[in-house]
Amino acid sequence: MTAATETPKPNLLELLWRTGPEASRGPRKGLTVDAVVAAAVELADREGLEAVTVRRLAQELGKAPMTLYTYVPGKSELVALMLDFLFASMERGELEGLAWRERVSQIARDSYSLYRTHPWAAAASPSRPPLGPGQCAKYEHELRALEGLGLSDVEMDDVLAHLLGFVRIAAQDAAQADAERAASAMSDQEWWEVNGALLAKVLDPERFPTAVRVGQAAGEAHDSAYDAEHAFRFGLERTLDGLAPLIMRG
Amino acid sequence: MTAATETPKPNLLELLWRTGPEASRGPRKGLTVDAVVAAAVELADREGLEAVTVRRLAQELGKAPMTLYTYVPGKSELVALMLDFLFASMERGELEGLAWRERVSQIARDSYSLYRTHPWAAAASPSRPPLGPGQCAKYEHELRALEGLGLSDVEMDDVLAHLLGFVRIAAQDAAQADAERAASAMSDQEWWEVNGALLAKVLDPERFPTAVRVGQAAGEAHDSAYDAEHAFRFGLERTLDGLAPLIMRG
DNA sequence: TTGTACATCGTACGACGTACTAAGTACAAT
DNA sequence: ATTGTACTTAGTACGTCGTACGATGTACAA
Known part of the structure; x- marks a missing residue:
């Protein structure tokens, strides 16, 4: 040999x-x-x-x-x-001079915009993407938004992972809602005409009182069964509120 | 014809x-x-x-x-x-007599347990699963945990979607971390021996000062690069804190 | 008794990722 | 200048997938 x-x-x-x-x-x-x-x-x-x-x-x-x-x-x-x-090539908004809430909101919006521009990325993106130069640059930039807030290094990483997790799931849901609408080739109205009768029979208000009531209210509030952009805005506010106690303490 | x-x-x-x-x-x-x-x-x-x-x-x-x-x-x-x-068949913890934080925490843990027991489900689960009987029963039960907290119907739906989104992404990340560990068939130590030299050269502390510092701290804090259960506990607390202002108001 | 709706299953098609091999190219060593 | 070799490119093929199609046989309705 x-x-x-x-x-x-x-x-x-x-x-x-x-x-x-x-x-x-x-x-x-x-x-x-x-x-x-x-x-x-x-x-x-x-x-x-x-x-x-x-x-x-x-x-x-x-x-x-x-x-x-x-x-x-x-x-x-x-x-x-x-x-x-x-x-590596994504746009990143300026953080200088912003209050912490705007800083954190900015990096969340930057990631969300990325995923909305490239919907496939939300599904493909793992929690810990491989340590390439783009990922490192992103991580560095995002961590800087969290500096000087009284967080320990470990907490900074925890907070960032939590925030980006929210952004990813919001983007996944948005992309999926888009894809479903495109794939079904059916307007919400058509869908209801086909499935309405069955749903009306099966969604028994005695068996699912809360679900029927809340589901109907939610469906009417947004013009569709799921409003991705609203979910993102709502979720971002909740996420920021959730970080506040950690940041304000001491 | x-x-x-x-x-x-x-x-x-x-x-x-x-x-x-x-x-x-x-x-x-x-x-x-x-x-x-x-x-x-x-x-x-x-x-x-x-x-x-x-x-x-x-x-x-x-x-x-x-x-x-x-x-x-x-x-x-x-x-x-x-x-x-x-x-339809998942276990659901008792909610009776619990304070709101424990009630919400309970339904989050129920979903998380489901996804951890059936890791494939976290990846397959869409934001709005088709309205089957199991999904309806789950939705009904979860909404009941949110009743009487001063939320409007639409807010109840928003809050639940936000909470379950967090649970799903936490479960996805946990499952993926498990899968990666299993697939690589490489201990963290072996991985470092193979990739350590390259990473040391490429992770320039002058180019990525914050990332290197925080990444190292986070890696040492957990015994691995990613601790899924810790991320879930941390994220759940933040999520509950984020709901508090909405629930306490008024 | 017979016609028909249906369950079952073998075969086959067009995708997929990618292993293997052969052919040809251009630099390194002579 | 010649030759060996590392390399790029490409063709063919294997084993996988979801599933369309059509044949066969079953059991109830008429």
């Missing part, structure tokens, strides 16, 4: 930070990791994350499907790179 | 409430919707939602794959039925 000439698999972290050694032999590369990731993001924005398949993305780039594996070891790494790309 | 003998597709709502007409002709059914759903839930609990494929589930039930389509129109409807099954 002669010495194996194994090409070590590129690590996700190396990929995120672009620290892998570049090849000095062989044909010129026709693409770059950045080009692949940018095309993937654009495709996801246009047609959703489920449209981002290796075949489709390769076609978009004018290459054969398997060629992409030269740049990215697999699909999951591609998604991680896409997310970090977003985090 | 003779008159078509079309069998109308079963509607998801009809399926959830089991109001579809039962066949009076043809061979005896070898299964029931409930049996299919129960088997799917058990399989998902045992091996995760990605193990619940039509083929695998059919094998589990001793039937040919396509047979399942007699009972359930498709995969997505199956997942909806699985969720409603969980909601």
Whole structure:
């Protein structure tokens, strides 16, 4: 057995930070990791994350499907790179001179805007995204909004995770509501015509008195069964109120 | 063209409430919707939602794959039925005689326990699950925890959605942390040995001073990079604090 | 007794991620 | 200048998925 000439698999972290050694032999590369990731993001924005398949993305780039594996070891790494790309390039509002509530509100809105602009990201985004440069820049910026509020370092991390969790779930819900509306191809009125009779029979006010009453009130208050933007605004106020005792104390 | 003998597709709502007409002709059914759903839930609990494929589930039930389509129109409807099954059968703690904070805390913990017992459900659960009997029973019970607190009907719905959103994201994060640990098959120590050098080089304290400081403090405080149960407890307290002003007012 | 609605199931289609292999390219070492 | 080798690109193929379609056989209604 002669010495194996194994090409070590590129690590996700190396990929995120672009620290892998570049090849000095062989044909010129026709693409770059950045080009692949940018095309993937654009495709996801246009047609959703489920449209981002290796075949489709390769076609978009004018290459054969398997060629992409030269740049990215697999699909999951591609998604991680896409997310970090977003985090690196997202807009971040100015925090200087704002009171704590406005500072925290600002970073929440920045994240929410990101997820609303790229709805696929809300579903793909894990609680602890891999430590790429974009994620680190985002984390750094967000933590700065929490400095000088009397929080310990550990509390700053806890607070931020809590806040971003709220933003993510709000964005997920909003994206899902949009997707459902688009997929059903049915207006709320049509839906009610189809399902109203059954629901009326089955939603027994004696069995579910509170649910029927509250559900009806909520449905009438918003013009649809679920108003994502209202839920975000409401939830953000509650979240800020929830942080106040921690910040005001002492 | 003779008159078509079309069998109308079963509607998801009809399926959830089991109001579809039962066949009076043809061979005896070898299964029931409930049996299919129960088997799917058990399989998902045992091996995760990605193990619940039509083929695998059919094998589990001793039937040919396509047979399942007699009972359930498709995969997505199956997942909806699985969720409603969980909601219908979940344990719900007693609320009688508790102060509002304990009441709200109780329903949050009930949901969290459900998601921790069935981790696949946290990922599959949408913000507004289809109005099945289980979902309605859950909604009714949860709303009762919010009665008599001086909230309007619309506010009760808003508060509940906010609370359950927090629970869902906490459960999602916890499940994902578990899954990542299991998948990497790498102890935290091993991971650090592999990636430590790169991270040390790339996490420049001059570029990310706050992130490095806080990240290190948080990593040391919990024994891992992410402590899901701690995040839930912390987040629940913040969420309750956030509801207090709405409830205490007036 | 017969027609029909239905359960069951085998086969097959078009997607998916990606492993494997072959072909060709351009630099490094000679 | 030549040759070896590391590399990019691409074609083919495997095993997975959800599920459409059509054949077969069953049991009740007419």
